[in-house]
Amino acid sequence: xxxxxxxxxxxxxxxxxxxxxxxxxxxLVTSDTGAICHDKFRESLPHQYLNVGxxxxxxxxxxxxxxxxxxxxxxxxxxxxxxxxxxxxxxxDLCCMGLTVTVVGVGAGYDYSTLGPTHHGTEDxxxxxxxxxxxxxxxxxxxxxxxxxxxxxxxxxxxYIRLDRTGxxxxxxxxxxxxxxxxxxxxxxxxxxxxxTGRMVYNALKVSDELAKHSVKATVVDxxxxxxxxxxxxxxxxxxxxxxxxxxxxxxxxxxxxxINELLVKNGKRCLVKNFGIPDKFCRQYDGKREYLQALxxxxxxxxxxxLIRMIKK
Amino acid sequence: MKRRMRKEINIYALKKKANxxxxxxxxxxxxxxxxxxxxxxxxxxxxxxxxxxxILRFNPKNPKWKSRDRFILSKGQAAIALYAVLxxxxxxxxxxxxxxxxxxxxxGGHAENTVPGVEAFTGSLxxxxxxxxxxxxxxxxxxxxxxxxxxxxxxxxxxxxxxxxxxxxxHHKLGNLTAIIDNNGLSAIDFIxxxxxxxxLADKWRAFGWDVxxxxxxxxxxxxPALKDVRSRKSGKPLAIIAKTVxxxxxxxxxxxxxxHYRIPVGKEIKSAKKELLFKxxxxxQR
Numbered sequence: 001x002x003x004x005x006x007x008x009x010x011x012x013x014x015x016x017x018x019x020x021x022x023x024x025x026x027x028l029v030t031s032d033t034g035a036i037c038h039d040k041f042r043e044s045l046p047h048q049y050l051n052v053g054x055x056x057x058x059x060x061x062x063x064x065x066x067x068x069x070x071x072x073x074x075x076x077x078x079x080x081x082x083x084x085x086x087x088x089x090x091x092x093d094l095c096c097m098g099l100t101v102t103v104v105g106v107g108a109g110y111d112y113s114t115l116g117p118t119h120h121g122t123e124d125x126x127x128x129x130x131x132x133x134x135x136x137x138x139x140x141x142x143x144x145x146x147x148x149x150x151x152x153x154x155x156x157x158x159x160y161i162r163l164d165r166t167g168x169x170x171x172x173x174x175x176x177x178x179x180x181x182x183x184x185x186x187x188x189x190x191x192x193x194x195x196x197t198g199r200m201v202y203n204a205l206k207v208s209d210e211l212a213k214h215s216v217k218a219t220v221v222d223x224x225x226x227x228x229x230x231x232x233x234x235x236x237x238x239x240x241x242x243x244x245x246x247x248x249x250x251x252x253x254x255x256x257x258x259x260i261n262e263l264l265v266k267n268g269k270r271c272l273v274k275n276f277g278i279p280d281k282f283c284r285q286y287d288g289k290r291e292y293l294q295a296l297x298x299x300x301x302x303x304x305x306x307x308l309i310r311m312i313k314k
Numbered sequence: 315m316k317r318r319m320r321k322e323i324n325i326y327a328l329k330k331k332a333n334x335x336x337x338x339x340x341x342x343x344x345x346x347x348x349x350x351x352x353x354x355x356x357x358x359x360x361x362x363x364x365x366x367x368x369i370l371r372f373n374p375k376n377p378k379w380k381s382r383d384r385f386i387l388s389k390g391q392a393a394i395a396l397y398a399v400l401x402x403x404x405x406x407x408x409x410x411x412x413x414x415x416x417x418x419x420x421x422g423g424h425a426e427n428t429v430p431g432v433e434a435f436t437g438s439l440x441x442x443x444x445x446x447x448x449x450x451x452x453x454x455x456x457x458x459x460x461x462x463x464x465x466x467x468x469x470x471x472x473x474x475x476x477x478x479x480x481x482x483x484x485h486h487k488l489g490n491l492t493a494i495i496d497n498n499g500l501s502a503i504d505f506i507x508x509x510x511x512x513x514x515l516a517d518k519w520r521a522f523g524w525d526v527x528x529x530x531x532x533x534x535x536x537x538x539p540a541l542k543d544v545r546s547r548k549s550g551k552p553l554a555i556i557a558k559t560v561x562x563x564x565x566x567x568x569x570x571x572x573x574x575h576y577r578i579p580v581g582k583e584i585k586s587a588k589k590e591l592l593f594k595x596x597x598x599x600q601r
Contacts (some may be wrong), residue, residue, distance in 0.1 A: 047455055058444045058478035068384075068434065069456070073448075087476075092438045093445060097427055270549015 007167040011142040056085040064093035078106035079121030094158040109249025110227035110293040126254025136226040140201035143172040182230035189217025196247035210305035252277035342350035352562035352574040354395035363537040388442020390424035405431035440473025450491035469501025484523025487550035498561035519554040531557030
């Protein structure tokens with residue numbers, strides 16, 4: 001039972017360690033990040049562990065070279081540094097060449113709630129989604145993280161995995177899901193459909209509980225693979241709804257709200273849509289609790305529930 | 315030993331080859347209507363030395379041969395010259411060179427790794443040395459004896475990522491890694507020392523833990539001996555070869571003139587460029 005309380009990054013590291021033990025091609029490349037969670041990896045598998053120092057451009061470039069030599073490289077850093085500081089290298093070295101390198105970013109949304117916008121992961125989905133061939137995973141709990149870590153080992157091409165630093169409440173305990181489909185319907189209700197990703201899946205489930213108190217029944221979809229989007233599954237899930245809601249701890253511009261809106265337009269579906277995400281501003285507020293910052297941006301359970309109830313009652 | 319090496323290298327043949335490459339590059343560029351001619355002419359002799367001077371290990375019939383040396387053209391804008399060299403070696407048909415950057419061609423304006431013999435997709439300056447370092451590191455981990463070489467522009471050394479890679483290479487004692495810097499003193503729009511001076515360039519590489527050799531980048535008798543032992547160097551340090559070159563080398567009006575970074579000769583210029591590129595070396599390779 002203990003393993004279920006592991007945080008996302010610990011869960012990921014544990015699985016990667018077990019894979020790397022059996023496959024010498026697997027290499028973990030970090031930029032001076034992830035000290036404790038990778039301790040076992042770097043002590044037991046020193047020849048498969050590489051700390052390039054605080055040099056993310058080189059981290060990705062070196063990983064590209066390793067991949068060209070047949071290695072299966074995982075680059076690991078906090079989200080802003082794993083995605084933005086080295087965006088050029090991800091774009092040209094990994095995506096243009098279609099190399100099998102997995103970019104692991106830690107600290108989705110406001111996970112690093114006391115560290116400010118330099119350490120917030122609020123643009124990564126938009127940026128990674130702009131790159132042809134990049135697969136994007138946004139797991140919602142540690143059980144899924146373990147599965148995605150294993151899937152990433154088998155999947156060729158460039159990949160991005162967006163992790164929370166610490167544990168999120170478990171969503172998939174007791175649920176049979178192999179995480180290959182890209183999205184999972186966690187709850188079924190007839191009045192509206194909430195599509196959420198990452199940490200916001202938990203909030204979406206709580207929102208659905210709140211709505212139920214007002215006799216509003218919500219379907220909740222966990223969109224855990226953002227690219228390539230399983231359009232068929234999503235369209236099937238939202239088909240009968242007149243009201244679709246998206247939730248993400250990420251800027252509204254270019255995130256999963258944008259993605260779903262594009263899907264609706266492309267398929268000529270007319271319905272009411274509400275996108276919850278971070279509005280167009282940097283969060284220069286600080287608190288030990290991530291939920292405090294979420295609330296400031298209207299992403300907490302109460303704000304979302306109140307907004308939805310207001311919209312429904314109109 | 316030295317005498318034997320000198321005997322092995324047929325300077326005349328190499329000069330003739332380099333001249334063929336320059337002529338081909340000029341034709342390709344004119345046909346395409348756009349090309350980085352001067353950057354290509356700057357490193358033509360280096361490329362010919364690598365592929366015809368007995369430096370690189372490769373197999374045109376099997377471009378992905380596992381034991382091949384890895385050559386990364388980090389200054390990807392010189393791809394036009396690399397394509398000419400590779401086609402001449404039968405990695406792909408010479409006739410394909412006529413399709414350079416034309417509709418449907420795989421020969422892009424920057425090094426396309428879909429072209430047989432091209433190791434990595436480059437053109438975004440500053441990326442190639444990291445890739446090369448990754449390849450060299452993998453060789454070291456896996457105990458492979460291939461050498462990894464990267465050809466950088468000197469202006470490219472203004473990119474911070476070059477120095478990130480330089481630190482990693484020396485820290486990991488990548489003696490199997492060589493960076494050749496095409497040191498022509500010019501970048502896209504100006505003389506480097508006029509805006510962001512790189513000198514002392516050799517001292518910078520030394521300070522980053524590299525062995526440094528300085529050669530005349532147009533003299534085969536200097537380039538080839540400097541590169542001769544890249545696969546079996548005793549030093550644990552990576553090797554930087556600073557090749558002093560002339561941008562636009564071979565066509566006097568292109569030489570050392572910033573305007574020719576991405577210009578194609580037109581009208582009378584074509585005639586005089588071709589005239590200057592007529593092969594006129596004697597048996598000793600002297601012009």
